[in-house]
Amino acid sequence: MSMLDALADPAAPVVGHPRRDGGQSEAARRILAAAAPRFYLDGIRAVSADAVMAAAEVTKATFYRHFPTKNHLVAAYLATMSAAEQHTVSTWRAQHPGDPGAVLRRYAETLASQACGAGFRGCPFLNALAEYPEAENPVRTVVDGHRRWMLATTTQLLTELGLADARGTALALVMLRDGAMVADATPELVGTALTSAGAVLVHAARHSR
Template sequence: MTATATRERILDAATARFATQGIRATSADRVIDDVGVTKVTFYRHFRSKSDLVVAYLERQAEGESGWMRSERREGDPRATLHALATGIGAASCSPGFRGCPFINAAAEFPDAEDPVRAVVTGHREWMRAQFAELAAEAGLADPAAAATRLMLLRDGAMVNGYLADPATIADALDAAFGAVLDAG
């Protein structure tokens, strides 16, 4: 097995554990056991559990960023926000969903100087910038304020998703996104 494949298997196991048990509650030893590698192999790929968590979040950010870009409807910010609302509703209500990995990580790593928190902050800033760009494209007077509102709505949907029906969450989020655009 290649080093890249082993690293991916470790990240896959960590992702499953972090989602179901939380990051802090998941030990490196548990991930090592799940993958069936030695500690030496694990630490060859990740110097510490913190490095594993950073890699996990970077992978999540890459996936979410790619998805958001794929939902972009050039020249139509309302259609883009509708597509995002539908996707967020579906994802947040999917079986096994336990909340946004970035919100969860922020709760578990409150120190702003922690490398884990830096990844969370970086991804959220990127996402806020995407929302600000959509707000500017829609002609809103204060795209930064609109982006903050859109982020808050997205976060609420991610937190409430596993408690409700996907269509309900998607419809409510779509209506709320539209209200932000309509408010100007």
């Protein structure tokens, strides 16, 4: 999902200082829309607050009213992406009631397509983790929260599949997913490898004693 799509997603959080009615401020939306692609393509620390202000055509006063520090803006960017992914997975679960395997397959197929698409620069959360290793940083807090959701959701889906060690298998699948983020291959090969390896892990967990 692109950043603009994520901003338009029904689950998108309100970022920056909200309007009086609690809705999304247009200035904050513009700042985030200007920052996000640059953070993703160029690296977060490589993009200055001044560059974002210029691209969004806002004053320093406006910028800092919505985002007191650059870290607040980075956290808003990642929170928006996380909310969009969570909404997508929730939609898949609603479309495939009682079929957690179908949800896992759709995730793998979508991941493979994204991982080999034009402009792909890796997982935005793993990228941010590499740039912000400090445990108490607000950026790291958002990344850790997203990864906890990913592990918990995968565990829940595997529990629905009847796996006894759902959490252990979920951790292995998340590690497999992280590896797919750096695979240098076509979408078809990444998708096949991801699905096949995931199926092997699930099969092994089902037949373990």
